[in-house]
Each structure stands twice: as structure tokens, then as C-alpha cells.
Amino acid sequence: MKDLRFHYHMDIEFSEPVCNHTYTLKCIPQTTQTQEITECTVQVLPANKVQRGCDSFGNIMLYGNVEEEQTLFSVDVSGRARTGIERQEIGGRYTDLSIYKYQTPLTRPDSRLEELYQKCAEDKTAELSLAEKVRAYMKAVYESMSYCKGVTGIATTAGAALSMGKGVCQDYAHILLSLCRMDRIPARYVVGMLLGEGESHAWVEIFDGARWMGFDPTNDLVAGDSHIKISHGRDYQDCSINRGVFTGQAKQQQRILVEVTETEGASFSI
Amino acid sequence: MQELKLTKQSEIVNELLARYGVKFGIYKNNVFKEQLFPFDTIPRVIEKENFAHLEQGLKQRVMALNCFIRDVYGEKKIIKDRVVPEEFVYISSGFLAPCDGVTPPKGVYTHIAGIDLVQGKDGEWYILEDNLRVPSGASYPMIARELCRRSSPDTFEDNHIEDNRYYAKLLRWVMDYVNVGGHTVILTPGRYNAAYFEHSYLAEKTGAHLVSGNELMVEDDYLYFVDYTGKKERVGAVYRRISDEYLDPMTFKEESVIGIPHIYDVYRKGNVALLNAPGNGVADDKGIYYFVPKMIRYYLGEEPILQNAPTYLPFYEEDMKYILEHFDDLVLKDVAEAGGYGVVFANKMTRQEKEDFISLLKKEPRRFIAQEVIDFMDIDILEDGEKTPRKADLRAFVLMADEPLVWKSGLTRFSRNPDSFIVNSSQGGGFKDTWVLSQ
Numbered sequence: 006m007k008d009l010r011f012h013y014h015m016d017i018e019f020s021e022p023v024c025n026h027t028y029t030l031k032c033i034p035q036t037t038q039t040q041e042i043t044e045c046t047v048q049v050l051p052a053n054k055v056q057r058g059c060d061s062f063g064n065i066m067l068y069g070n071v072e073e074e075q076t077l078f079s080v081d082v083s084g085r086a087r088t089g090i091e092r093q094e095i096g097g098r099y100t101d102l103s104i105y106k107y108q109t110p111l112t113r114p115d116s117r118l119e120e121l122y123q124k125c126a127e128d129k130t131a132e133l134s135l136a137e138k139v140r141a142y143m144k145a146v147y148e149s150m151s152y153c154k155g156v157t158g159i160a161t162t163a164g165a166a167l168s169m170g171k172g173v174c175q176d177y178a179h180i181l182l183s184l185c186r187m188d189r190i191p192a193r194y195v196v197g198m199l200l201g202e203g204e205s206h207a208w209v210e211i212f213d214g215a216r217w218m219g220f221d222p223t224n225d226l227v228a229g230d231s232h233i234k235i236s237h238g239r240d241y242q243d244c245s246i247n248r249g250v251f252t253g254q255a256k257q258q259q260r261i262l263v264e265v266t267e268t269e270g271a272s273f274s275i
Numbered sequence: 276m277q278e279l280k281l282t283k284q285s286e287i288v289n290e291l292l293a294r295y296g297v298k299f300g301i302y303k304n305n306v307f308k309e310q311l312f313p314f315d316t317i318p319r320v321i322e323k324e325n326f327a328h329l330e331q332g333l334k335q336r337v338m339a340l341n342c343f344i345r346d347v348y349g350e351k352k353i354i355k356d357r358v359v360p361e362e363f364v365y366i367s368s369g370f371l372a373p374c375d376g377v378t379p380p381k382g383v384y385t386h387i388a389g390i391d392l393v394q395g396k397d398g399e400w401y402i403l404e405d406n407l408r409v410p411s412g413a414s415y416p417m418i419a420r421e422l423c424r425r426s427s428p429d430t431f432e433d434n435h436i437e438d439n440r441y442y443a444k445l446l447r448w449v450m451d452y453v454n455v456g457g458h459t460v461i462l463t464p465g466r467y468n469a470a471y472f473e474h475s476y477l478a479e480k481t482g483a484h485l486v487s488g489n490e491l492m493v494e495d496d497y498l499y500f501v502d503y504t505g506k507k508e509r510v511g512a513v514y515r516r517i518s519d520e521y522l523d524p525m526t527f528k529e530e531s532v533i534g535i536p537h538i539y540d541v542y543r544k545g546n547v548a549l550l551n552a553p554g555n556g557v558a559d560d561k562g563i564y565y566f567v568p569k570m571i572r573y574y575l576g577e578e579p580i581l582q583n584a585p586t587y588l589p590f591y592e593e594d595m596k597y598i599l600e601h602f603d604d605l606v607l608k609d610v611a612e613a614g615g616y617g618v619v620f621a622n623k624m625t626r627q628e629k630e631d632f633i634s635l636l637k638k639e640p641r642r643f644i645a646q647e648v649i650d651f652m653d654i655d656i657l658e659d660g661e662k663t664p665r666k667a668d669l670r671a672f673v674l675m676a677d678e679p680l681v682w683k684s685g686l687t688r689f690s691r692n693p694d695s696f697i698v699n700s701s702q703g704g705g706f707k708d709t710w711v712l713s714q
Contacts, residue, residue: 027493027536029525056496058540061375068525068537070493103354104372107365239372250524250536 006089007230011198012264013205015247016079023253027070031236032082032246034197035065038092038216040233045084051075062193062243064236076255080247085268089230102212104239105191111240112183115164121145121180122187135190135213139220140227142184143209146177147225159241174207175241177222181209182240193237195219196244200231200265205246210237233265281423281430285316285657291422297415300469307467313705314419315656319669319687326711329392329400329671330681332581335571337388337673340405340558342574344384347557348374358573359566360590366641367563368611369408369556371519373526377543379552380453381677386514386550387449388673389413389686392581393651401584401649403668405567407551407559409516412686412706413442413672414473417480419708420684437711439684443480445674450483450512452676453548457511458500460484462491464517464533474516483514493537498547512548513538519553561610561644562588585647589640598636598645602629605645607636620648656689656705665689669709685709 013032030049036042049055051071058066071078108114114122125145133141153171163183166176178194185192191212199206208221208228219228238244247259281288292314299312321329346353347364354361364370389410391403420439424431450459461483463474478485484500491510492499499507515522521531523539541547557563565586568579587594587605598605602621609617624632636643653664667689672682687707 027525029537029540054495056540058543061373061377066540068540070536103351103361104365104375107362243372248525248529250529 006087007200008268009086009088009200009230009233010266010268011082011084011086011233012262013082013198013235014079014260014262015081016077016260017247017249018258018260019076019078019251019253019255020257021253021255022074022076023251023255024074025070025072026075026078026249026251027068028078028247028249029066029068030080030247031060031064031066031196031244032080033065033067034082034084034086034233034235035063036092037234039088039090039219041087041090041092043085043087045082048079048081050077050079050081060243062236062238064238064244078249086233088233102191105193105212106186106189108183108186109240109242110162111160111242112163112179112186114183114187115162115168117167118164118180118183119187121149121167122184125184135211136218138188139181139185139190139211139218143181143220143222144225146180146184146222150177150180152223159245174223178207178209179240181220181222185209185211193217194240194244195228195234195237196246197232197234197236198263198265199233200267202262202264204261205235205263206232207241208232231265279317279427279430280433281318281427282316282657284423284426285314287426288316288419288422289314291426292419295418295422296472297418298472300467300471302469312415313691314415315689315705315707316423317655317657317662318708318710319654319667320710320712323712323714326683328580332400332579333390333671333673333681334679335575335577335580336390336402336405336567337385337675337679339567339571339574340388340407341383341385341675341679343563343570344407344552344555344558345378345382346574348377348554353570353573356573358569359563362641363560363562363566363590364557367557367560369554369558369560369563371527371554371557373539374552374554377554379542380455380545380548383449383453383675384552384555385558385673385675386453386552387413387446388675389670390673391668391670393584393649393668396650396652398652400581401651402564402567402581403584404561405559405564406670408556409518409551410670410672411470411473411516412670412688413446413682414476415706416684416686416708417442418476419706423708434710435713437683437713439682439709439711442672442682442684443477445680445682446477446514447481447483449674449676450481450514450548450550453550454512455546455548457498457509457547458484459512459514460486460491460500460510462486462488462513462515462517462535464488464521468516470516477514488517488533488535491535491538493535493541496541496544496546498535498538498541510547512550514550519556522549522553561608562590562641565644584649587645589636589643589645594645595636595640599633602633604647606648607632607643607645610642610644654687654689654707656707663693665691665693667707683711 055069157172163179166172210217221228236244298309389406461478498510520528522534524531526539571579589595654667655662670686687709
């Protein structure tokens with residue numbers, strides 16, 4: 006168990022003024038079975054009326070529009086989280102599960118993915134427990150890929166990333182989702198933050214029959230108290246932290262900075 | 276029926292239709308071409324009793340479809356009870372996850388349904404397809420009737436025909452029923468849409484504003500119409516003639532420029548009604564079609580009044596076996612396609628095509644359905660002044676408010692090619708008026 010302080014910052018700089026900027030943010034971490042958000046503040050600039058809603062996956066949405074011209078849009082989320090805890094089951098109805106059993110256009114297997122799946126099957130994954138099986142898949146993903154920024158994008162499919170053998174956390178997650186779903190294991194894409202400094206992170210959760218368990222294929226480890234979850238969905242598309250459209254020809258430059266630190270003195274182990 | 280005076284007025288009626296801009300847009304090789312929708316003056320005539328039977332069957336079917344959609348996006352009982360396999364729901368391109376758990380105003384999902392039927396040579400009606408997303412076509416028999424009456428008033432004095440021009444009233448009744456406060460608008464993607472004539476015609480006849488996406492905006496969880504002076508007025512119901520994917524770039528396709536950002540969030544909060552309800556395409560998927568008779572039994576506890584065309588799902592082993600054994604007698608449909616595309620008749624395939632198709636079928640069984648080719652009744656059309664028989668179907672319109680109502684008319688489409696069974700307007704077919712006799 007850890008007591009973490011988190012800070013997520015995103016800004017988008019437009020090369021020239023834009024107007025009618027509408028946005029939807031899924032940037033607020035919620036209390037789950039394994040984490041408790043004890044504090045959370047959000048600041049969206051330009052300051053404007055922000056609406057709050059909830060999507061069909063259970064993520065909190067903040068959305069609004071800025072009619073006036075702007076050149077900078079920024080979002081700041083900070084707070085504290087207790088991670089690696091075990092709480093009573095919340096939500097997780099049966100009906101929510103089935104959606105996560107089926108492939109999406111981003112995870113649909115191609116021949117390369119099927120090959121990888123077959124290779125795992127030869128390693129007798131059939132005899133393993135569900136969690137062990139997913140660990141084996143995770144290891145296979147980890148070993149098939151090398152971490153490399155800039156070669157893949159938001160529209161890169163799991164198959165395309167695997168063929169290149171390179172990608173970022175999002176690609177690792179999509180490949181693992183694809184493998185799990187070939188077994189009809191309910192598996193969902195998770196967006197969150199990782200202890201340390203960097204960008205936002207992505208990993209996978211599978212439902213093992215009783216609860217959702219996190220697997221982080223980029224690091225080949227079971228997600229634990231270093232992970233703070235923000236949102237989940239079927240794939241990247243369902244939980245992009247920021248989605249926006251605007252009127253204007255501007256180029257946009259996005260910067261993201263995530264900082265997660267352990268709070269001094271407040272953490273203890275049992 | 277004796278010779279109608281109306282049939283002598285073919286040219287005049289078609290000229291009038293052209294003058295009123297009754298057109299249908301077609302994209303061919305990415306080029307937009309507008310063409311006249313050829314009208315044949317010989318009506319399809321449905322006897323009063325026969326239509327009463329159709330009416331009962333259509334009401335029943337649309338009720339069940341509406342129950343199904345509500346269930347799929349709600350409790351999912353039909354899936355849990357394994358009446359419909361869950362993969363048929365979740366793999367369907369019509370199933371939209373953002374609609375899960377969202378209930379539209381008054382629980383109506385199928386405000387305007389266009390149900391395609393054919394009449395077999397045995398006189399029996401068969402359902403070919405349910406169209407629930409944005410079915411078009413009602414405006415064509417509406418205006419054709421109007422112009423036929425003008426060209427040949429005697430015909431309508433001599434025959435007892437249900438007037439079909441009340442469709443606008445029906446539509447308005449549905450719009451008003453679900454409106455949550457404010458104006459009613461018809462949202463069009465614009466004049467380059469195949470059915471733009473219909474959008475403008477229905478707006479005129481119902482008194483709703485015809486708007487495009489850039490005239491609507493969302494503010495503080497409400498939808499507004501912005502007029503040319505910049506004044507904002509609240510909108511309570513949108514009869515949208517753009518598909519789900521393009522409706523809201525913040526929830527669906529991000530690159531859509533014809534939608535309205537955040538309109539879906541307004542809808543989710545119950546502050547606007549959308550006709551038809553987003554996500555309802557889960558029920559008109561060609562794969563789901565197979566299950567409609569089961570839905571009728573499941574939700575209504577009734578036997579289906581109207582039959583499906585005999586359909587086989589390669590997904591089920593025994594059906595696959597049947598399909599392979601009777602391959603040449605069947606028509607195969609790709610469930611992801613619409614508008615007459617992705618339909619192949621097995622007996623028209625070459626040996627190589629058959630082999631390729633069968634291996635595809637085995638690889639992706641969920642993607643196809645197979646149907647018996649129904650030998651449907653021919654209807655006469657006039658060609659160069661001579662009567663010749665052609666294949667024709669009927670699109671019946673069922674409107675849903677607190678109860679379903681069937682419009683006493685419909686769009687009869689015929690194939691102009693004597694060898695073709697495909698009657699879709701997008702494939703260059705023509706249309707007829709549909710007369711329902713009042714006595």
C-alpha cells in the first residue's frame with residue numbers, strides 16, 4: 006500500500022488563435038476496488054463553465070466549449086491517492102463485462118497476432134489459471150515489443166504495432182487486449198499514472214471471475230500500488246484523456262507532464 | 276381493376292416530379308450525381324383486409340424491436356436468457372457502447388421504422404429487412420400522390436383509396452410526443468445527401484425547421500438553434516437525418532464536421548430527444564434479423580404475424596451444413612453492408628468465386644446470413660406504354676409514440692432491370708405509389 010500525491014498537467018498550444026473549441030476530458034481518477042482518491046482538484050483554462058457527466062463505461066467526463074479566441078488550453082489535475090488497497094466490490098455488474106470480451110477495430114487480430122496467440126497456446130497456457138495465463142500473454146507481449154516513441158500513433162492497431170515490434174504503452178496494451186479477447190476473457194484498456202515522472206500511462210485490466218486485475222505489459226508486471234487508474238474502456242478510443250475540436254487552421258502542440266510521488270511519512274506497510 | 280385514367284398521365288406526373296425536384300443522389304466512384312427517381316403510375320394496390328393483416332404484423336414487429344433495443348442497452352435480459360447470443364449483439368456494428376445505460380425520452384428508440392417486405396407468389400408477405408437508423412422514402416409516395424391527384428383527379432374519385440398525405444401529421448405527432456421542451460428541427464447533412472429532397476419536403480410539411488449542424492450548438496447541457504441574427508432558441512427534439520457515427524464528434528467519429536459537438540451529452544442528460552435514437556441499429560443488423568421472430572415470442576408472448584424470409588446463420592453448425600448443401604439456391608448477404616450492396620446470389624457465382632466465398636464463410640461465419648430466394652410476385656410497370664412485369668418490394672413505415680402506427684401507404688420500389696431482384700433506389704430502381712383501399 007502506498008500513499009501517493011499525483012499531478013497531471015496537459016496543455017495545448019495553438020500556433021494561431023482558434024475559436025469554438027469544444028472539449029471532453031476524462032481526467033479524473035475515481036475510487037475503485039484497489040485505490041482510494043482522498044483528494045482531487047481540477048483546473049481547466051481558459052476558465053469557463055465546465056459540465057460534468059459520466060460515460061457508459063463509468064468514467065467521469067468534464068466538458069465544455071470556449072467560443073472566444075484562444076491560443077492556450079490547459080488542464081491541471083492534482084490530488085492524493087491511496088493505492089494497493091483492497092476495498093469491497095463496487096459496480097462491476099455482469100452486464101458491464103461482456104462488452105469487454107469482444108475485439109474492437111484497434112484490437113482485432115491479424116495473422117501476426119494469431120501467430121503470437123498460437124505460440125502462447127503451445128506453451129500450455131491452457132493448464133494455467135486465468136491470472137497465470139494473462140501473465141504469460143503479458144510476457145509474450147513484452148518480449149515481442151521494444152519500447153519506442155514516435156513510431157506509432159493513436160490510430161495504430163494492435164496488429165500493426167506487433168508487426169513493427171515497436172511502440173508505446175498504448176500499443177502494448179492493445180496487443181495484450183487482443184490476446185485476452187481471443188480467449189473471450191473480459192479485458193479492458195486502462196489509462197492512468199505511474200509512480201515517477203513522465204506521461205500518462207496505459208495498461209490492461211482483466212476480470213478474473215471475481216474482480217478486475219491490472220496487468221502492465223509495458224513493464225511486464227502486475228499493476229500494483231505504483232499505478233493510479235484514471236479511466237477505462239474497450240480501447241484507447243474510449244478513454245482518451247482529451248478530445249477536442251475547434252474552428253481554425255492552427256497547428257497544435259500538446260505537452261503532458263505527470264508527476265507521482267510518495268508522500269513522506271504517510272506510507273506504511275503491513 | 277379496370278384501366279386507370281391515371282396511367283395515361285405518366286409523362287405529366289414525371290414532369291411534375293422533376294419540376295418539384297424529386298431526386299435521389301447517388302455516389303458513384305466518389306462523384307455525386309443527382310438523378311430523377313423514375314415514377315411508375317400503375318399503383319401497388321393493397322386490399323383493405325390484407326392491409327389490416329399487414330398492419331397488425333408490423334405493429335407487433337416494431338413493438339418487439341423497440342423492446343429489444345431498450346433491453347440491450349438496459350437490463351440485457353434477452354442475452355442473459357440466451358435467446359440472442361451475446362456475440363451477435365456486441366460484434367454488431369450497430370451496437371454502440373456509448374448508448375449503454377442511456378434511455379431516450381419516453382423510452383422510444385424506433386420513432387420512424389421502414390420495414391421492407393415482399394409479397395411471395397403465394398400472396399404471403401415476407402419481411403426482408405428492418406430499417407431503423409434513418410430510413411428514407413416516405414416523401415416520395417407523399418408527393419407522388421399529390422401530383423397524381425392533380426394530374427388525374429377522376430382516378431381518386433372513382434377509387435376508394437386511403438389518403439396518404441397525413442404522413443406529416445403522424446411524424447409531427449411523434450416529434451411532439453418525445454419533445455422535451457423547445458423547437459423541433461430536422462437535421463440534414465446538406466444538399467449533397469442522397470435524400471435531401473426528403474429532408475426539405477418533410478420539414479415543409481411538418482413545420483419543423485430544416486437545419487444543418489452548424490446552426491445548432493450546445494451550451495450548458497442544452498441544445499440551441501442559432502438563427503442568422505445570433506439569437507439562440509432551445510431545441511427539444513431533433514429528427515436527425517445523419518447517421519449515428521457523424522452525430523457528435525465528441526462521442527462518435529471525431530472527424531465528423533456535420534455533427535454537433537456535445538449533442539450526445541445533452542441527450543444523455545435527457546435534455547433533447549433524438550429521432551431515431553442513437554444505437555438503434557443494433558436491431559436492424561442483418562444478423563439480428565434472424566432473431567426477430569424469437570424477440571416477438573420473448574417480449575410479447577405472441578406468435579409472429581408476419582414471417583421472415585427463411586434465413587440461415589452460418590454461425591450455427593446445422594445452418595452452416597444446410598447452407599453448404601443448398602448453396603446454389605441461396606442468396607448471401609454481408610451483414611455489414613446496406614442499400615443492396617454485399618448481396619450475392621450463389622447461382623450467379625463462378626466456380627472459383629464459390630470456393631473463395633465458402634472459405635470466407637467458414638472463416639467469418641458471423642459476417643454473413645443466407646436466405647432462400649423468395650419468388651416474389653411481379654408487379655406491372657409501364658415501359659414505352661406497354662405493361663411489363665418487374666420485381667418490386669414495399670417499404671412500410673411504422674411510427675412510434677405511445678403506440679405504433681402504420682402509415683396507410685408505403686414506398687413500392689421496383690427493379691428496372693428485368694433480371695434483377697435488387698430494388699434499392701441507390702441501385703437505380705424506380706418507385707410506385709402504394710394504395711391502401713378504404714373499402
